[in-house]
Amino acid sequence: MSAAMVEQIRERLQQALAPSALEVLDEGYKHAGHANEGKGHFHVRIVSEAFAGQLSIKRHRLVYAALQGLMDNGIHALSIDAKAPGE
Template structure:
């Protein structure tokens, strides 16, 4: 489990996604407060949601987009993130 402060986690998530996808739109939210008391929240990892628009997603399936986001976040998926809601699309796609 990571001892990173929640704001530091948000910054690290944002930095990783910006580096991997050079998004034209990126919103990262900490939704952990919505899951207080949830079994998955007890280990200190958080619940997050990501809205990202990047040319990197053009022509890719939803599953492929999600996998690439997980890959970009790497170890954070096991040390800092318990749950991640992803809305990934290419420019011009409705969201």
């Protein structure tokens, strides 16, 4: 399921934010023994023009909006590194 979820996250972010760089990492192995037994923990590194001039909170909201429906339905925890080009 993890590989499929990584691909779903990647597709949604590409469609919504047209990133120039995107990396989606399954970090479930770092959380073995935690809630959901380490399943559904992901890290996103994304660079998008959509983030230009936006505060970090707004950038995160844009990512969460793109992933609506996946949170608590495959994604248990998500860490985000969102930057504008040139940052």
